Amino acid sequence: MALESNLKNFYIADEQSIYLLSANDAKKLRDWVELCKTQLQKMGYSQVEMLGKGAYGFVFVGTDKNQTERVFKFSRITLPQNVRERLEEEGYMLNLLSHPNIPGFIAFENIKKQGILVMQRGQGIDLHELSKLRGRLPVNTVVKIAIQLANIIKYLRQFTMLSVNGQYETKPIVHGDIKPSNLMWDEQSEVLSLIDWGSCVFAQLDENAQPIANNVMELMSADMQNTNARLGDVYFIGDDQLNGGLSNSRFDEQGAAATLYAIASNQNCRYGYNAIPPSSLGLPKAFAQTLTHLLSDDTKANVEDNIKNVQAKQKAGDQFIQHVQQMESWFLPELKLQPESAYIPIWNKRSESKLDTVVYSSRKSFLRQQGIHSDLHSIKDAQLDKYYKNYLQGMGDNEKAFVAAVSRLSEFPIVGGFAIHWLPDGMYVDSNLNLFDDVYRKSVTETVNNIIDIARALDLRDGTFKSCLFDAKNTIHVERKNEQEHFELKQIPSIPFEVTHVPQMEEGKHHSYFEDGDDPDERLQLPKQIMTHIVALNEIRHTGCIIFEVLPKHLKIHNYYNLLDKTKVTEFEFHLKGILTNLKYINGIGVSGFMKLPYKDAKMFAYQDCRAELFYPQNPKLFIQND
Numbered sequence: 366m367a368l369e370s371n372l373k374n375f376y377i378a379d380e381q382s383i384y385l386l387s388a389n390d391a392k393k394l395r396d397w398v399e400l401c402k403t404q405l406q407k408m409g410y411s412q413v414e415m416l417g418k419g420a421y422g423f424v425f426v427g428t429d430k431n432q433t434e435r436v437f438k439f440s441r442i443t444l445p446q447n448v449r450e451r452l453e454e455e456g457y458m459l460n461l462l463s464h465p466n467i468p469g470f471i472a473f474e475n476i477k478k479q480g481i482l483v484m485q486r487g488q489g490i491d492l493h494e495l496s497k498l499r500g501r502l503p504v505n506t507v508v509k510i511a512i513q514l515a516n517i518i519k520y521l522r523q524f525t526m527l528s529v530n531g532q533y534e535t536k537p538i539v540h541g542d543i544k545p546s547n548l549m550w551d552e553q554s555e556v557l558s559l560i561d562w563g564s565c566v567f568a569q570l571d572e573n574a575q576p577i578a579n580n581v582m583e584l585m586s587a588d589m590q591n592t593n594a595r596l597g598d599v600y601f602i603g604d605d606q607l608n609g610g611l612s613n614s615r616f617d618e619q620g621a622a623a624t625l626y627a628i629a630s631n632q633n634c635r636y637g638y639n640a641i642p643p644s645s646l647g648l649p650k651a652f653a654q655t656l657t658h659l660l661s662d663d664t665k666a667n668v669e670d671n672i673k674n675v676q677a678k679q680k681a682g683d684q685f686i687q688h689v690q691q692m693e694s695w696f697l698p699e700l701k702l703q704p705e706s707a708y709i710p711i712w713n714k715r716s717e718s719k720l721d722t723v724v725y726s727s728r729k730s731f732l733r734q735q736g737i738h739s740d741l742h743s744i745k746d747a748q749l750d751k752y753y754k755n756y757l758q759g760m761g762d763n764e765k766a767f768v769a770a771v772s773r774l775s776e777f778p779i780v781g782g783f784a785i786h787w788l789p790d791g792m793y794v795d796s797n798l799n800l801f802d803d804v805y806r807k808s809v810t811e812t813v814n815n816i817i818d819i820a821r822a823l824d825l826r827d828g829t830f831k832s833c834l835f836d837a838k839n840t841i842h843v844e845r846k847n848e849q850e851h852f853e854l855k856q857i858p859s860i861p862f863e864v865t866h867v868p869q870m871e872e873g874k875h876h877s878y879f880e881d882g883d884d885p886d887e888r889l890q891l892p893k894q895i896m897t898h899i900v901a902l903n904e905i906r907h908t909g910c911i912i913f914e915v916l917p918k919h920l921k922i923h924n925y926y927n928l929l930d931k932t933k934v935t936e937f938e939f940h941l942k943g944i945l946t947n948l949k950y951i952n953g954i955g956v957s958g959f960m961k962l963p964y965k966d967a968k969m970f971a972y973q974d975c976r977a978e979l980f981y982p983q984n985p986k987l988f989i990q991n992d
C-alpha cells in the first residue's frame with residue numbers, strides 16, 4: 366500500500382460545524398476528507414464514504430475486490446506523536462480479540478506519519494444516532510443490548526492469552542470507553558458491535574480488586590501505584606476511572622450502565638440519574654435497580670455509606686453479568702405505559718435545505734455559582750456548550766445533566782429558543798421551538814421534556830437561563846488579517862428573516878433583549894453604532910437572536926429572526942443592514958448576544974426532585990388486556 370507524500374499534510378478538524386469554520390479551515394477539512402477518499406480508491410477500494418469522526422480520528426468505509434466492506438480509521442496527524450501511536454496500540458489490542466460482537470482487526474498500515482487501522486465493519490448505526498432518531502429505545506431493545514453488552518464484558522473479564530512460556534494466562538481486558546457512539550446496532554439482525562478500542566488496556570485489577578498476576582514475578586514487576594487506564598468519555602465513565610483508579614473490569618460495567626441508561630432515557634450522558642432515575646423509565650424493576658446501583662455516585666457523606674455503596678455497586682455489576690439467561694427469558698412487548706406529550710410547544714416548520722443547528726446559551730452564571738471553573742471566562746466562543754465537557758468537574762450531577770441535555774438539542778434541525786426562570790413559586794419556561802423535520806418529533810419532545818425535568822430538580826429558586834438555536838448555514842463570516850485591522854464587509858449580505866404575522870392582541874408581552882441587563886458571561890461590548898440598531902430592533906415585534914462572536918481574525922454573526930409584524934418589513938431590514946454596515950467599529954474579542962422570545966407560550970412547572978416511579982408491568986399480558 367502506498368500513500369502519496371501529501372497525505373502528511375493531515376489537518377486537525379475542528380469539532381465545530383463546518384459552517385462555522387473560517388473559509389480557509391473549511392476548505393482544508395473538505396480537501397483532507399477528499400484526499401483520504403482518493404487514496405483509499407487508489408488502493409483498490411470502491412464506494413468509499415466517510416463513516417464518522419471522533420476526537421482521535423476520521424473513519425471511512427470502502428468495499429474491497431471481494432465485495433467485503435472494510436473500515437479505515439485515520440489518526441489525526443496534528444495530534445501529539447504519543448497520542449497518534451495509540452492507533453497502533455488500538456490495532457494491537459483489537460488483534461487479540463475474537464468475539465461475535467467485536468468487529469475484527471484486519472491490518473495496521475503506517476505510511477509516513479499517517480497510521481491507518483483497517484478493520485471489519487460493525488453493521489447498523491451507532492446507538493447515539495439511533496436514539497437521536499428513535500428517541501427512547503423500546504424496553505425490549507434496551508434489554509437485548511444489555512444482554513450482548515454483558516456477554517462482551519464477560520468475555521473481556523475472562524480473556525486469556527498464550528504467554529511466552531507457552532501457557533494460557535488470564536489477562537482481563539478493559540475497553541474503557543463504552544458509550545452509545547461506540548456501539549453499532551443492526552436493527553435487522555439485532556446484533557450489537559463494540560467498536561473504538563482506543564482506550565483499551567489490560568486490566569490491572571480483577572473484578573474483586575485483586576492484582577492481575579499469573580506468577581510472583583509478574584506481581585513484583587507490576588506497577589500498582591499508577592493506573593494504566595485511558596480516560597474514556599467523561600459523560601459515560603464511572604467515578605473510579607474518572608478519578609484515576611487502577612484499571613479493572615468494573616470500568617466497563619460503568620460504561621455499560623451509563624449507555625443503557627442513556628438509551629432508555631434519550632440522554633447523552635449518565636448524570637441525569639437523580640432527576641430522571643432509572644426507576645422512572647418503564648424498565649423491568651430488577652433491571653432498573655441494577656442500573657440505579659451501578660450509576661450511584663461514590664461520594665456518600667460518610668465512609669460506612671461509601672463502603673456499602675461500593676459493595677452494592679459490585680453486586681449489581683455481578684448480577685448484570687450473571688443474569689443474562691434470566692434477561693433472555695423476559696417477555697417484553699412494547700407497551701404504551703404513559704403517553705409522552707410535549708411540556709412546551711414544538712412547532713412544525715419546513716425547509717428546503719438541511720439545517721445545521723447550533724445551540725448558544727447565555728446567562729449561564731447560575732451554573733458557575735454551583736462551582737463551575739472560573740476559566741470559563743477565558744473561552745470566547747459562541748459554541749461554549751461544547752466546551753462544557755471540559756469544565757464539568759466541580760459541577761453537580763444535575764447541572765451536568767442539564768448542560769448535556771441542552772446541548773443535545775443542537776443535534777436536531779431546530780431553530781428558536783427558550784428561557785427558563787427559576788422563581789420562588791415555581792419554574793417558568795418561555796419558548797419558541799421550531800422543528801424542521803418531523804421524523805425527530807418523538808426524540809425532540811423527549812429531549813425537551815428531559816431538559817425541563819432536570820431543570821425542575823436543580824436546587825435553584827432564583828435565576829435565568831436562556832438558550833438560542835440557530836442554523837449555522839446562515840452565519841455571516843467576516844475575516845481580517847490581524848487584530849489591529851477592522852472588520853469590513855465588501856458586499857453587505859442580508860440577514861434572513863421569516864415573517865409570521867401575529868396580531869397584536871394575541872401576542873401579549875415580549876421578552877426584551879435588555880430585560881436582564883448585561884449578561885455576566887459575555888465579554889464583548891458592542892459599539893454604539895451597532896447598539897442603536899439593536900435597540901431599534903428591540904422595539905419591533907419579533908422573535909429571534911443575533912450573536913456576535915469575535916475572534917482575532919474572524920467575526921461570526923449568528924442569527925435567527927422571525928418578524929411578527931408584517932407592516933415592519935422595511936424597518937426591520939433597515940436595522941439589520943445597519944448592524945452589518947457598522948462592523949468596522951467593533952473593538953475587542955469575545956461574544957455578545959441578544960435574544961427575544963414571545964411570552965405567550967410561557968408555562969409554569971412545579972419543582973420536583975425526580976420523576977415519578979414507573980416500572981414495566983410484571984405481567985405485560987394483563988396490562989395489554991386492561992389497556
Ligand SMILES: Nc1ncnc2c1ncn2[C@@H]1O[C@H](COP(=O)(O)OP(=O)(O)OP(=O)(O)O)[C@@H](O)[C@H]1O
Pocket residue numbers: 416417418419420421422423424436438468484485486487488491546547549560561562563
Ligand atoms: N468498525 C467500525 N464499524 C462501523 N463503524 C465504525 C467502525 N469504527 C468506527 N466507526 C464509525 O466511526 C465513528 C468514529 O469512530 P471511533 O469512535 O473509533 O473514533 P474515535 O476518534 O476513537 O472516537 P471518540 O471520540 O469516540 O474517541 C464511530 O462513531 C462509528 O460511527
